[in-house]
Amino acid sequence: MPLTLAVELIEPGVRLITLQRPQALNALTTELLGELAAELNIAQADPDTRAVVLTGSRKAFAAGADIKEMAERNLVGILDDPRQASWQTITRFSKPLIAAVNGFALGGGCELAMHADIIIAGEDARFGQPEINLGIMPGAGGTQRLLRAVGKSMAMQMVLTGEPIDARQAQRAGLVSEVTQPEFTVERALHIARSIAAKAPLAVRLAKEALLKAMDTDLASGLRFERHAFTVLAGTRDRDEGIAAFQEKRSPTYTGQ
Ligand code: CAA
Numbered sequence: 001m002p003l004t005l006a007v008e009l010i011e012p013g014v015r016l017i018t019l020q021r022p023q024a025l026n027a028l029t030t031e032l033l034g035e036l037a038a039e040l041n042i043a044q045a046d047p048d049t050r051a052v053v054l055t056g057s058r059k060a061f062a063a064g065a066d067i068k069e070m071a072e073r074n075l076v077g078i079l080d081d082p083r084q085a086s087w088q089t090i091t092r093f094s095k096p097l098i099a100a101v102n103g104f105a106l107g108g109g110c111e112l113a114m115h116a117d118i119i120i121a122g123e124d125a126r127f128g129q130p131e132i133n134l135g136i137m138p139g140a141g142g143t144q145r146l147l148r149a150v151g152k153s154m155a156m157q158m159v160l161t162g163e164p165i166d167a168r169q170a171q172r173a174g175l176v177s178e179v180t181q182p183e184f185t186v187e188r189a190l191h192i193a194r195s196i197a198a199k200a201p202l203a204v205r206l207a208k209e210a211l212l213k214a215m216d217t218d219l220a221s222g223l224r225f226e227r228h229a230f231t232v233l234a235g236t237r238d239r240d241e242g243i244a245a246f247q248e249k250r251s252p253t254y255t256g257q
Contacts, residue, residue, distance in 0.1 A: 013197030025063035037089035050197035064107025100189035122182030128164025200238035
């Protein structure tokens with residue numbers, strides 16, 4: 001039983017993971033990151049899980065690495081930090097991951113949200129990389145993913161001043177796809193997860209992989225990958241089922257083959 005998060009099977013295809021360290025605004029301890037990585041491994045291995053929604057509380061998605069733990073253990077930046085292994089597991093998660101963000105998403109919390117494929121934010125969400133205020137810098141992908149998400153000028157401003165942006169700014173910049181009233185953030189994310197869970201799993205997996213390729217490869221290589229993935233999907237039963245269902249005016253039943 002995880003102690004720092006709750007896991008709910010919303011329906012066979014969709015899992016909801018809720019970070020639960022309210023006393024520290026869901027600050028990311030080694031334990032929390034380890035438990036999150038373990039839950040994502042379970043979701044990854046479960047063939048019925050098609051999408052995962054990750055959320056926190058109304059006040060905080062996550063306020064960053066746990067500064068008290070950082071002070072005690074001085075682990076940040078050390079390569080054999082056990083947290084590195086957890087972050088790698090989170091990075092490698094290949095099923096759709098949707099973050100439902102209310103309140104603070106700061107430091108490692110913002111970096112965690114940016115590991116998601118889609119971010120839905122409540123109107124009160126605040127995204128920031130305040131590490132500079134502690135004499136350090138982002139270390140879980142913040143400089144690389146933030147710049148790709150919001151562009152150079154805003155990323156520089158956020159990382160060098162440590163000042164957060166609000167949900168609307170995040171949406172305008174492209175960090176967030178939708179802004180909702182805070183009470184509907186999780187519901188909206190679950191709705192999107194259900195929609196994705198109903199699609200052909202192989203198509204979803206390859207489409208996600210192709211989109212992520214666009215973040216770290218040149219156009220020609222990305223297009224090559226896309227053509228290859230498209231060709232693979234053309235030979236699947238789910239492709240035949242999708243087309244047959246359209247022609248027969250019924251909902252498709254995908255098997256993942
Ligand atoms: N680590 C540990 N505890 C934290 C925390 C954190 N990152 N953020 C908040 N808390 C704790 C506070 O210490 C407080 O606990 P106590 O009452 O026991 O002191 C409790 O959560 C509530 O926080 P506040 O009273 O500060 O709440 P607030 O509403 O006044 O302020 C806040 C909220 C602006 C988010 C403020 O808490 C804050 O600035 N937190 C730190 C944010 C930060 O600097 N994050 C980056 C961490 S470094 C990092 O993330 C690096 C990395 O991953 C590689």
